Amino acid sequence: MENKLEKIVSLAKRRGFVYQSSEIYGGLAGVWDYGPLGVLLKNNIKNSWWKKFVLNREDVFGLDAAILMNPKVWEASGHAAGFSDPLVECKKCHKRFRADKIKEENKFGDGKCPECGGELTEEKQFNMMFKTFIGAVEGTASRIYLRPETAQGIFVNFKNVVDSMHPKLPFGIAQIGKSFRNEITPGDFLFRVREFEQMEVEYFIKPPKNDEEWQTVFEHWRSEIHSWLESIGIAAENLSDFEVPKDDLAHYSKRTIDVFYKYPFGDDEVVGLAYRTDFDLKNHKLDYYDEESKERFVPHTIEPSFGVDRPLLAVLCEAYTEDEMSGETRVFLKFKPEIAPIKAAVFPLLKNKPELVAKAREVYEMIKKEIQPVVFDDNGNIGKRYRRQDEIGTPYCVTVDFDTLEDNTVTLRDRDTGEQERVKIEELISRLKI
């Protein structure tokens, strides 16, 4: 199955989805660039998420906080101190261990991962945050960080949003944005990267009086996560919930579920859901005044935390399909039409017949007014044009031929079945079910 990932990486590059960063200079490990089709796919995924979790809800507010923040944020959140121990990382399972701890009693022996027996990296004084300097002077006083998560941008704006929007609990603040982590061992294509994008909601609730009160909210978000993943085309049977064991929970979390996807390299995280208690707002000394009860308290937080790149990788893996068509092996991306980067392609049957080209242009312009993006292609024979669109996951191809000039019908071809039918031009828009 590793082979499948290689095929996807190769198709992604060949067809303009994902390129290695700074490739002409030998690349930069753990960093990727999205090409013309990749950026369309990525925007579709982000828009679908924003629509479901912000626009369609009355209780979630959007935010776009800056990447650069006052370094005191990272002291309060625990990020600045949290990673200052010498660490080693397992090259196989990517777990990190304090170098002094693993020597104590390791059943796999020195230099091996205590969890899986994998090989360990060299010992390093390690902080996952990228450092840089603000202003002209480089020194400790001017040192700042690229944010390692979008969550803190939400927490530090909690008071601003409360003061300007006057929301009643429970409510959430959502953000999509870049984050940076200096991973020791990046790998598996878009899975473990150093620069990535996150989509996070911090959902604030009253301090729960019992477990049931927070568990109900937690279950709501668990089901919303699954319903969104399925809506972008990830099959339910390829998803599973992994309950993070009590001993492995982050210090702030009372419960965490990692939603796993069956990637070609194994089951691994696509989305995380954590009950962070009042840890974050308390650290930032923030609270909430409840008008009804006239009480002041620190709300608790339930956090559904999505990457953009991991769901996108899952969508690519899920869509990648090989079948046989007209006696040939065909590779196609079976994207849901809503997520597909290109919605339809319009072809004149022949490139050298001006009347066909003119009519095809007319059809193309008509569709483009309603549905975007649509491409126009007159290059090569029709079979080749179909293959090109299949490979980038375009759900529909529309061909204008000599009959079109007579009866105003076109050939509509379905990507998944390859079936073709004659459709009246005026019915085209309603037939492109997007």
Ligand SMILES: [Zn+2]
């Ligand atoms: Zn390991």
